[in-house]
Amino acid sequence: MSVKENVVQEPPCTNQSLSxxxxxxxxxxxxxxxxxxxxxxxxxxxxxxxxGQEQHSPRGRVHLIKSVAxxxxxxxxxxxxxxxxxxxxxxxxxACPADVDVGGLIEEARGQVRQALPLTGxxxxxxxxxxxxxxxxxxxxxxxxxLLKVYQKSGVQSVVRKTGVLHVLPDHLKTMESVMPKIKQxxxxxxxxxxxIKAKDKTKQEVAFLTGCVMDVMFSDINEATVNVLTRNGNxxxxxxxxxxxxxxHVHAGDRDMGRKLAKQNIEAFEHADTVITNAAGCGCMLAExxxxxxxxxxxxxxxxxxxxxxxxDVSKYLHDTGYEKPEAKLNTTLTYHDACHLAHGQGVxxxxxxxxxxxxxxxxxxxxxxxxxxxxxxxxNITNPDMxxxxxxxxxxxxxEEAEMxxxxxxxxxxxxxxxxxxxxxxxxxxxxxxxxxxxYQKEDQERGRK
Amino acid sequence: xxxxxxxxKTEDTHIKQLAxxxxxxxxxxxxxxxxxxxxxxxxxxxxxxxxxVFPKNTEEVAAVVKYCADHDLPFLARGAGTGLSGxxxxxxxxxxISLVKMKRLLHVDLENRQAVVEPGYVNLKLTHSISDKGYYxxxxxxxxxxxxxxxxxxxxxxxAHCLKYGVTTNHILGLEVVTPAGDIIEIGxxxxxxxxxxxxxxxxxxxxxxxxxxxxxxxxxxKNPEEKQTVLxxxxxxxxxxxxxSDIVSRGIxxxxxxxxDKIAIEGVEAAAFPVxxxxxxxxxxxxxxxxxxxxxxxxxxxxxxxxxxxNVRSVKVAQDEKERAKWWxxxxxxxGAMGAISPDYLVQDGVIPRSTLPQVLQKxxxxxxxxxxxxxxxxxxxxxxxxxxxxxxxRVPGETEKALEAGSKCLQACADAGxxxxxxxxxxxxxxxxxxFVFTDQEIQAQTDVREVFNPHYLLNAGKLFPSSGRCxxxxxxxxxxxxx
Numbered sequence: 001m002s003v004k005e006n007v008v009q010e011p012p013c014t015n016q017s018l019s020x021x022x023x024x025x026x027x028x029x030x031x032x033x034x035x036x037x038x039x040x041x042x043x044x045x046x047x048x049x050x051x052g053q054e055q056h057s058p059r060g061r062v063h064l065i066k067s068v069a070x071x072x073x074x075x076x077x078x079x080x081x082x083x084x085x086x087x088x089x090x091x092x093x094x095a096c097p098a099d100v101d102v103g104g105l106i107e108e109a110r111g112q113v114r115q116a117l118p119l120t121g122x123x124x125x126x127x128x129x130x131x132x133x134x135x136x137x138x139x140x141x142x143x144x145x146x147l148l149k150v151y152q153k154s155g156v157q158s159v160v161r162k163t164g165v166l167h168v169l170p171d172h173l174k175t176m177e178s179v180m181p182k183i184k185q186x187x188x189x190x191x192x193x194x195x196x197i198k199a200k201d202k203t204k205q206e207v208a209f210l211t212g213c214v215m216d217v218m219f220s221d222i223n224e225a226t227v228n229v230l231t232r233n234g235n236x237x238x239x240x241x242x243x244x245x246x247x248x249x250h251v252h253a254g255d256r257d258m259g260r261k262l263a264k265q266n267i268e269a270f271e272h273a274d275t276v277i278t279n280a281a282g283c284g285c286m287l288a289e290x291x292x293x294x295x296x297x298x299x300x301x302x303x304x305x306x307x308x309x310x311x312x313x314d315v316s317k318y319l320h321d322t323g324y325e326k327p328e329a330k331l332n333t334t335l336t337y338h339d340a341c342h343l344a345h346g347q348g349v350x351x352x353x354x355x356x357x358x359x360x361x362x363x364x365x366x367x368x369x370x371x372x373x374x375x376x377x378x379x380x381x382n383i384t385n386p387d388m389x390x391x392x393x394x395x396x397x398x399x400x401x402e403e404a405e406m407x408x409x410x411x412x413x414x415x416x417x418x419x420x421x422x423x424x425x426x427x428x429x430x431x432x433x434x435x436x437x438x439x440x441x442y443q444k445e446d447q448e449r450g451r452k
Numbered sequence: 453x454x455x456x457x458x459x460x461k462t463e464d465t466h467i468k469q470l471a472x473x474x475x476x477x478x479x480x481x482x483x484x485x486x487x488x489x490x491x492x493x494x495x496x497x498x499x500x501x502x503x504x505v506f507p508k509n510t511e512e513v514a515a516v517v518k519y520c521a522d523h524d525l526p527f528l529a530r531g532a533g534t535g536l537s538g539x540x541x542x543x544x545x546x547x548x549i550s551l552v553k554m555k556r557l558l559h560v561d562l563e564n565r566q567a568v569v570e571p572g573y574v575n576l577k578l579t580h581s582i583s584d585k586g587y588y589x590x591x592x593x594x595x596x597x598x599x600x601x602x603x604x605x606x607x608x609x610x611x612a613h614c615l616k617y618g619v620t621t622n623h624i625l626g627l628e629v630v631t632p633a634g635d636i637i638e639i640g641x642x643x644x645x646x647x648x649x650x651x652x653x654x655x656x657x658x659x660x661x662x663x664x665x666x667x668x669x670x671x672x673x674x675k676n677p678e679e680k681q682t683v684l685x686x687x688x689x690x691x692x693x694x695x696x697x698s699d700i701v702s703r704g705i706x707x708x709x710x711x712x713x714d715k716i717a718i719e720g721v722e723a724a725a726f727p728v729x730x731x732x733x734x735x736x737x738x739x740x741x742x743x744x745x746x747x748x749x750x751x752x753x754x755x756x757x758x759x760x761x762x763x764n765v766r767s768v769k770v771a772q773d774e775k776e777r778a779k780w781w782x783x784x785x786x787x788x789g790a791m792g793a794i795s796p797d798y799l800v801q802d803g804v805i806p807r808s809t810l811p812q813v814l815q816k817x818x819x820x821x822x823x824x825x826x827x828x829x830x831x832x833x834x835x836x837x838x839x840x841x842x843x844x845x846x847x848r849v850p851g852e853t854e855k856a857l858e859a860g861s862k863c864l865q866a867c868a869d870a871g872x873x874x875x876x877x878x879x880x881x882x883x884x885x886x887x888x889x890f891v892f893t894d895q896e897i898q899a900q901t902d903v904r905e906v907f908n909p910h911y912l913l914n915a916g917k918l919f920p921s922s923g924r925c926x927x928x929x930x931x932x933x934x935x936x937x938x
Contacts, residue, residue: 033796037495038789039534042598043574052506052552052572053480053488054533060488067487078484095597098792099725 018071023115025256025296027108032066034100035059041102044095046374047085050391055082058092058102065109075116083109085388087381088252089374090285090345104292110254130380131253135245136262141213142186149183171386175420186216187223188239197227197237204234205322208273210266210287212280213245215412222412225439226279226315232442233324237277242269248286252379256293263290264301267308276308279315279435281411282379285346287312314343316410316434320352327441329448330362335432336404337365338396338418339372340411353410353434360441368407369399377417389417397421406430408437466525470505470547473515478506478553489548492530493595494538496799496853497882501542504530506553510628510636510667513549517665518634520547521912528914529665531572531603534595536788536800537881539607539660543916549665551602557581558668566625568670571602578671587673590617593877594785605666608658610877612709612784613741615835617674619877621657628668629656632913640670655903660879661914663907677743680708681753682777685760685768686734690714693736694810696763697834700740701807703759705752710835711739711784714814716794717829717842724790726782734766738834739784787831788842795827795844799856802878803867807837816866817841824859826852838876839867865890880918888920 021027041058042048054060061082067073083106092102119127134140188211191197196206207230211223230237247262267290270276278284290305313321337357343349350372357363376382376392396418400407407418407429419431462468462481471479480486481503490498502525507513520527527547530540542548555572560582567578567589575596578589592611593599599609605627610619617623626640639652656663687693693712700707713721718730718737730737738760742752753770760768771777791798805813814830817839821828832840841863845856860883864874868890875884888897897919904918905911 034792036789036792036798037491038493038792039532039595039598040786040789042532042534052550052555053485053504055480055485055488057488063488064484073484073487076484078482082484094725097724097726097786097789100792 019069020071020074021069021112022075023112025108025111027065027069027105027112028295029069031101031105032062032069034098035062035066035096036098037063038097040097041092041095041100044091046087046089046091046376046392046395047388049395050388056085058096058100061086061109062100062102062105065105068109068112075112077117080113080117083113085385087341087374087376087378087388087392089341089378091341091372091374094345094372104289107251107254107256107292110252111256112254114254127253131250131255132258135213135249136258138188138213138244141217141245142189144217146183175424178423181218181416181419183217184220186220187211187227188216190220190224191227191239192241195238197231197239199231199234199236202234203236205275206236206238206273207275207277207318208238208240208270209277210243210246210270210280210283211239212278212283212412215280215283219412219415219433222279222433222436225433225436226277228439228442229319229324229435230277230315233319233322238273240269240273244269246283246286248282249379251286251293252381260293260297263293263305266290267301267304270308270311274311275318276312277315277318278312279410279433280413281314281340281343281346281349282413284312284314285342288347314347314349314352314410316343316353316356317347317349319435319438320355324356324438325442326359327361327438327445329441329444331360331437331441331444332362333405334364334366334403335406335408335437336368336401336429337371337434338368338375338407338409338414340409340414341372341374341378343410344372349410353408356434356438357408360437363437366401366404368401368404370396371399373399375414375417375421377411377413379413382417382420393417393421394425397425397427400427400429404429406432406437408432408434410434466519466523466547467503469519470503470516473519474505474507474512478508480504489530489533489542492533492535492538492540494536494541494881494883495797496847496857497538497541497543499542500545501548502545504548504550506550508553510554510630513551513554513665513667514630514634514636516547516549517630517632521632521634521910524910524912526912526915529571529602529606529661531600531606532574532595532598534599535603535607535881536802536878537607537660537875537883539879539881539914539917540603541882543882546914551600551665551667554602554667555600560673562587562673565673565675566670567673568668569601570668571605571666572600573602575599575601575604578673582673583676586676588676589623589671590614590674591620591623594788596785601669601671602666605657605669606659606661607879608877610833610836610838612711612781612833614877615710615833616706616708616743621654623672624653624657624669625672626670627653627656627666629664629666631664632908632910636667637664658879660881660918662904662918664913677708677745679746679749680741680743680777681749682771682780683738683740683753683756683760683768684771684780685738685740686731686766687736687738688734688764688766690736690814691811692763692765693738694814694834696738696759696765697810698807699759699763700756701835703755705742705755707740707752707756707835708743709739709741710833712830712832712834713737713739713784713787714830716827716844717787717831720794720829720842721783721787721790721831724786724793726779726786726790728779728783731766739780784831788840791829791842791844796846796848797844797853797856798829799843799845799860800878801839801841801843801860801863802875802884803839803841803864803872804874804876805837805839805867805870805872807835809870809872810834810837813839813866813870813872816870817863820859820862820866823862824855826856826859828859828863833876836876837872839863861887882917885916885918885920888918
C-alpha cells in the first residue's frame with residue numbers, strides 16, 4: 001500500500017545525531033511530543049491572525065523547532081524570523097488541549113539562535129547596552145530614569161517636540177516618546193533606608209515586593225500605590241536591596257546565561273521571604289518560570305528555583321486571596337479590563353483583578369471583546385518588531401468599548417503600549433493599573449473621612 | 453530598529469510570476485517557511501509544497517489557478533489545515549493556494565436566514581457574529597474554533613450537533629467556484645432552495661478539493677433554539693452506554709447531540725487542559741443534548757434519564773447552567789488534541805455504522821487494540837453511529853506508525869463489515885484511499901473518477917486524493933495525457 005511506502009521514506013524522528021541544535025539547552029523534545037498538530041492554537045495567535053501564515057502560528061513554530069532537531073532544517077536567518085516574531089503572549093498555551101509549552105520551546109530555540117548567530121554590529125551594541133549595561137543594574141536604571149526626568153522637567157522635552165528633532169525617530173518610537181509617563185521618584189530610592197515598611201494598623205503578614213525595572217522608573221506611582229494598598233491591608237512590606245531585574249527581556253531575547261545570573265541573584269535576595277509580590281505581569285511570570293532556566297543545571301539551583309517560584313504571586317491575586325478592606329468612597333467611572341498576557345495566560349489570573357475592581361463603589365465595568373488578546377507590547381517586542389506590534393495593537397484598540405473612560409490592566413509594558421494605541425488611534429481612554437484604582441479609592445475615602 | 457526588509461530573492465520564474473499575481477509578500481517559497489505546510493491535521497504523511505500563495509480575492513485565485521493550469525503546475529487549496537485525512541497535503545509538490553486571507557463575512561440576510569462568507573472565514577466566528585441577533589450556524593465540527601467554512605465545504609464536515617441538524621451539505625445554499633481551468637462559476641442561487649439541473653452543490657460539497665476551489669459560500673443560518681438541556685451520564689460498562697444510545701433514539705427522541713467517550717478517552721481529556729472531573733474508573737460516558745421549543749424538553753430529559761437508569765447508569769446529571777454545559781462541551785470538543793497529553797501521536801479514524809451495531813463494533817475495535825498492542829481511545833458521535841477510534845502510538849518507535857495505520861484500517865474494515873462506511877465527516881483524503889475498496893467496487897470507483905475527469909481533466913488539482921491511486925485506469929489515462937503534453 002502506497003501509504004506505507006511513504007512512511008518508510010521518512011527519516012527516523014528524533015535521532016539525536018541528526019539534530020542541528022549544536023549548543024547546550026536544546027529545545028526539549030518532551031515539549032513538542034505533546035503537540036499533535038491539531039490546529040486549535042491557530043486562532044489564538046496574534047501573529048497568525050495578522051499574517052495568516054503557518055510558520056507564524058504556534059503549531060507551525062513547534063513544527064519548525066522540531067524539524068531542526070530532526071535535521072531537516074538548520075538554525076539560520078530564515079528559521080530565526082518566525083522564532084523571534086513570536087510575541088511570547090502564551091495565548092496558545094491557554095488554547096492548547098494538550099498543554100503544549102510553546103513559549104518554553106520558543107525561548108529555548110531563541111537560546112540556540114543567539115548562540116548560532118550572535119548579534120553583530122549596531123544591533124549587538126544596542127542590545128548589550130540595554131540588556132547587559134542597563135537592566136541588570138538598578139542604579140543605572142535609576143540614572144536613566146533621572147535623565148528622562150531631567151529631559152521632561154528641564155523643558156528640553158518641549159523644545160525637542162517643538163523643533164521636530166523627533167522626526168529622525170521611526171514612527172513607533174515617536175508615539176512612544178509622546179506617551180511616556182511623567183517620571184517621579186522610584187520606590188526603591190524612596191524607601192532605601194527602611195528595612196521593612198510597616199503595615200498601617202496591625203500586622204497580619206510580611207511580604208516581599210519585587211519593584212521591577214520599568215515599573216519603578218516609569219511608573220513609580222504604581223509601585224507607591226502597591227505599597228500603600230499592601231500596608232493598608234495589614235502587610236509589612238520588605239523591599240530586598242539585592243533584588244534585580246527579573247531577566248524576562250533577556251530570556252525572551254535568547255540570552256539564557258544572563259537570565260540565569262539574574263535569577264540566581266533574585267532567588268538569593270528573596271530567600272527569606274514567604275511571599276513575593278509582583279505588580280508587573282511580565283516579571284511575575286518570569287519569576288514563576290525560573291525552574292525552566294535550570295532544567296539542565298545542577299539540582300540544587302533547580303530546587304531553589306522551584307521553591308522560589310511557589311512564593312511568587314501577583315498583587316491582585318494576593319489581595320483577593322488574603323482579603324482586603326473594601327473601599328467606601330465612590331469612584332464614578334466606567335472602565336474596561338485588559339488581560340495582560342502574562343497574567344491571564346502566564347499565571348492564570350483573570351477573575352481576581354476584575355473582582356477587586358468591581359469591589360470599588362461606583363465602578364462600572366464594560367467587557368472588552370477578546371480581552372485576553374495580546375496588545376503587542378510583549379516586553380520590548382514593540383521596539384524590535386514595530387510593524388507586527390502595530391498591527392496587533394490596532395486590532396486590540398478596535399475592541400476597546402467606546403463608553404469606557406479607563407482601561408485597567410496589570411502590566412507596565414501593556415500600559416505603555418495601550419497608551420500608544422489610544423494616542424495613535426485618536427481614542428481618549430485613561431490607562432490605569434488595577435492597584436492604582438484601589439489606592440485612589442482608599443485615598444478618596446481618607447479625604448472624605450478627614451472632611452467629616 | 454531591527455527592521456528587516458524582505459525582498460523576493462529567487463531565480464524561479466514560476467515564483468516570480470505568482471508573486472506578480474498576488475504580491476511579493478503573499479508568496480512563501482523558502483524551505484523554512486514551507487515546512488509548516490508539509491502536512492495538515494493528519495501528520496502521518498508529509499510532503500513539501502513548491503510554494504504557498506495567499507490570494508485576497510476570487511480574481512487572484514482564478515489567476516493563480518490559470519497560471520498553474522497553463523504551466524502544468526500541480527496545485528491545491530488549503531484552509532486552516534485542520535483536516536484529519538490529509539486532504540491538504542501537497543503529495544505532488546503542489547502550489548498551495550491558502551485561502552486564509554479571504555476571511556470576510558460578506559453579507560448576513562436574517563430575513564431569508566442566510567449568510568455569505570469567504571472560504572477562509574472561521575466556522576465559529578459566524579455563530580459569534582450573529583448570536584446577538586438570535587441566530588447560529590449549525591454544523592459544528594470539534595475544530596470549529598479554528599477551521600474554515602471553505603474547508604468544511606470541501607470535507608462536508610459534520611460535528612456533534614449534526615445528528616439533528618445534518619452535516620455541512622444540508623446548510624449550503626450557493627457556491628462560487630474557480631474551476632481547475634481558472635474559470636469562475638456560480639452554483640446554486642442565493643435564497644433559492646433548489647435550482648433545476650444536476651445537484652452540483654451536493655457534488656462539490658464533500659469533493660475534498662478535487663473538483664474546484666470554492667471562493668464564496670452562501671450558508672443557511674438557524675434561529676437559536678428556545679431551550680437547551682444537556683445531560684452527562686456515567687456507565688460502568690461500555691455495552692450499557694451503547695445500548696442506551698440506541699434506546700434513546702428508538703424512543704423517538706432526536707437529540708441535538710449524543711456523544712460518547714470511553715475510558716481511555718476520558719483519561720486523555722482529564723489529563724489535558726479542560727478537565728471536568730469525570731470519575732477515572734468508569735468505562736463510558738454519554739453527553740446528550742436536547743434542544744427546541746421549551747414545551748416538551750422536560751419530558752425528553754425525563755425519558756433520557758429513564759433510559760439511562762434502565763441501562764444501569766452509575767450516575768447521571770443535567771447541566772445546571774450555561775457555565776457547566778460549556779465546560780462539558782469544551783472537554784469534549786478538545787478531545788482529539790487532548791490525546792497529546794497521554795500519547796506523542798495519534799491516528800483518528802472515522803467510520804460510520806448502523807447505531808444498533810455499536811456494541812459489536814466497539815468490541816471488535818477492542819480486539820484490534822489487543823492484536824496490535826496499541827491503545828485505542830473512542831470519542832465519537834454515537835447518535836449517528838459515527839465512530840472515532842483514536843489509535844495512540846509513538847512515531848519515534850520504529851514500526852509503530854505502520855502498526856497504527858494497520859489498526860486504523862482494521863477498524864474501518866470492522867465498520868464496513870457491520871454494514872457501515874469508512875468515513876462520516878473527516879473525508880478520505882490520503883488516509884483512506886485504499887479503504888474505499890471496502891465499500892465500492894472497481895466500477896463504482898470508476899464512475900466517480902469519470903466525474904472528476906469532467907471537472908479536473910488534467911488532474912493538476914489535488915491529485916492522488918480520495919480514490920485508490922494505483923492501477924486505476926482513469927489514473928493511468930491522466931498520467932498518459934500528462935506525459936503526452938510534456
